[in-house]
Amino acid sequence: MSTEARRELQEKELLARAGKRCRVAACSAAGCLSNGGQAVREALAGTVKDEGAADAVEVIGTGCLGLCDAGPLVQVTGEDGATRLYEKVDAAKAVRIAAEDAVRGTPARDLLNQEDAAFFTKQRRIVLENSGRIDPERIESCVAEGAYEALQKAVTELTPLDVIQQITASGLRGRGGGGYPTGLKWSTVYKAKGARKLVICNADEGDPGAFMDRSVLEGDPHKVLEGMAIAAYAIGADQGYVYVRGEYPLAIQRLKTAIKQAEQHQFLGGRVFDTGFSFRVDIRIGAGAFVCGEETALIASIEGSRGTPRPRPPYPATAGLWGHPTLINNVETYANVPTIVRQGGQWYASIGTEKSKGTKVFALAGKIARTGLVEVPMGMSLREIIFDIGGGIPGGRKFKAAQTGGPSGGCIPAQHLDLPVDYESLAGVGSIMGSGGLIVMDESSCMVDVAKYFMEFCRDESCGKCIPCRAGTTQMWGLLDTITRGEATRQDLALLEQLCDLLRSTSLCGLGQTAPNPVVSTLRHFRDEYLAHIDERRCPAGVCAIAPRPSRGAAPVEARP
Amino acid sequence: MNLNPQTPPHPSGDKRFKLLDVAIKRHQFRQDTLIEVLHTAQELFGYLDTDVLLYVGRALRVPPSRVYGVATFYNFFSMKPPGKHTCVVCMGTACYVKGAGPILDALQKEHGIKAGETTPDGSVSLVTARCLGACGLAPAVVFDGEVAGKIGVEATLERVAPWTRDANGEKEPAGMVAQP
Secondary structure, eight states: OHHHHHHHHHHHHHHHHOOOEEEEEOOOOHHHIIIIHHHHHHHHHHHHHTOTTTEEEEEEESSOOOOOGSSSSEEEEOOOOOTTOOOOOOHHHHHHHIIIITTTTOOOOOGBBTTTTTHHHTTOSSTTTTTTTTOOOOHHHHHTTTTTHHHHHHHOOOOOOHHHHHHHHOOOOTTTTOBBBBBHHHHHHHHOOOOOOOEEEEOOOOSSSOHHHHHHHOHHHHHHHHHHHHHHHHTTEEEEEEEEOTTTTTHHHHHHHHHHHHHHTTSSSSSSGGGSSSSSEEEEOOOOOGGSSSHHHHHHHHHOOOOOOOOOSSTTSSSSSSSSOEEEEEEHHHHHHHHHHOOOHHHHHSSSSSSSSSSEEEEEEOOSSOOOEEEEETTTHHHIIIIISOOOGGGGEEEEEEEGGGGGGGGOOOOGTBBBOOOOHHTTTTTTOOOOOEEEEETTSSHHHHHHHHHHHHHOOOOOHHHHHHHHHHHHHHHHHHHTOOOOOOOHHHHHHHHHHHHHHHHHSSHHHHHHHHHHHHHHHHHHHHHHHHSSSOOOSOOOOOOOOOOOOTTTOOOOO | OOOOOOOOOTOOOOOHHHHHHHHHHHHOOOGGGHHHHHHHHHHHHHSSSSSHHHHHHHHHTHHHHHHHHHHSSSTTTOOOOOOOOSEEEEOOOOHHHHTHHHHHHHHHHHHTTTTTOBBSSSSSSEEEEOOOSGGGGGGGGGETTEOOOOHHHHHHHHHHHHHHHHHHHOOSSSSSEEEE
């Protein structure tokens, strides 16, 4: 596609849109769809058609609107550009919304919920900017909002080094959890020697309780593809792979559609924008292995083998997929790239804190009033995210801890609620930024039980290649289980702490090295709960079933050497 | 890469093997597409038995040890036939803190099977998921592909109960028969 052709496509779509008086967007992300969203969309489209307003009202399915807890969601954008969000819509409500608000322009006020306004006003959307505005299954709709404009700018106006320089200036860091500076990674792969270079998008979002990457892929797949293409141009790659979880059928389907449409319009493929740059993308579907989120395991899996990690160095940047220098970034990292190229690195660097730039998408879940997907500038306090945006804890219960980073992360207690959320601050209190899962727990959660839950996860997901992780996670789980049954001693606790150190320092990959984190952080902030289980045989939260101690007379005599 | 292997067709003449051949050909017999091919095979047969694994190995020129290694490494691949109905309990963190544990316990107790097993009459498979990504609906349980959100113990048991009654009433043979 030439530059003119892209502009024509964009203008044509904008013109068609200008002819419509009103647009109705039904959330078509997996959360809302599994809650009856499809019927809502059909009811909206059917009613608009029956009312004979199909020419004036546009009904689209769109990406995640954020407030997943109140789904299915419908957003109506009127003539004046004002938007109204309807929550918990069913087919009957959809008929009313379509007939009253969309066709006649009189909002169905009794169906609107004004209380959730704070959920949106405090957010700042870069990665999710198009969620709610585009139909991810129609490339025209994405191009109208500026998709592939940044790729055009990169390949026609900038040199690869210019692009890398912009990314470095933006201060963007890896959004998969590690926080490695993206510009530095790109420049390493750029400098690496190799006949061929490759780009991989890590969409193996394995952390339980995290659904950011899924929502981005479902809501705006072209943004990720464009980010990958820009990266490929910058480092000199001609082939890319998206490694996506098999558990996300809708994301896979949307991604496949997006790749096909992008190839049809020659945004991907040979001679992109009439330049010498060519780039193809293939999808590889994961088969359910958490360890494949680790980059060397992911590479092994793309190569068709068991997804086990290998020692680094060599890092994938010098010898990755099939031995070629390979750039691996996470979905959200790539999704930031087009905006950075379009607006400039300096602009991006103006958002966020000193060391953590830009925004971060979080998946709010657990004991929180408004479960959903939010994007906030780095440095916002946990309190603002949980209480202002998330609406606090339902049922008048007390906040106990926020868990970030999944099985590799930790629990942050109430005294750190005013902590600014950035890579360094979270690490300072023993947790990590992670990929963005933020699970809120109230006083009804037992922290030992939570630590045991994550250890069980790591034990099951350990690939078994290295002994510290394979045997260590099993032993740690056993000790935690003894504690939750009220049968542990102080000695067991000491052994548990020893194992934490051992796994951290001797495991082969990130899975084993970070597996003790939930235990370490709960021991740091909630040691009294562990001690209550051990010394008093009592679970303060009332979660663990601790059998009463058998009476003295009936107790079997323990054999002691 | 072998673009023209002399793999004989499966002796059973089962149509599903022909469909599998098409998929393997589409991947140009590339050995690194083993996982993709196994995905297709499981879609076609419902599970992967030794016969299918050997067939895939021969077609891709991959040793059986590697095919077996890959098939048993990934949670997605099942070597046992699934039950007539499947109940998936999401054990993601959000579901866990909202009570997925008691739901799973109740199901296990009610039907006398552990997660990952199928009832002896082949009517119900009980599966756990790492995270469905439907955290807004926590706790979530999937009944035969249909997601039910914010569900409790009682409601879950009620949804599964008719499945076992059906199977016992009709006296159907256990499991799925993949081989003719």
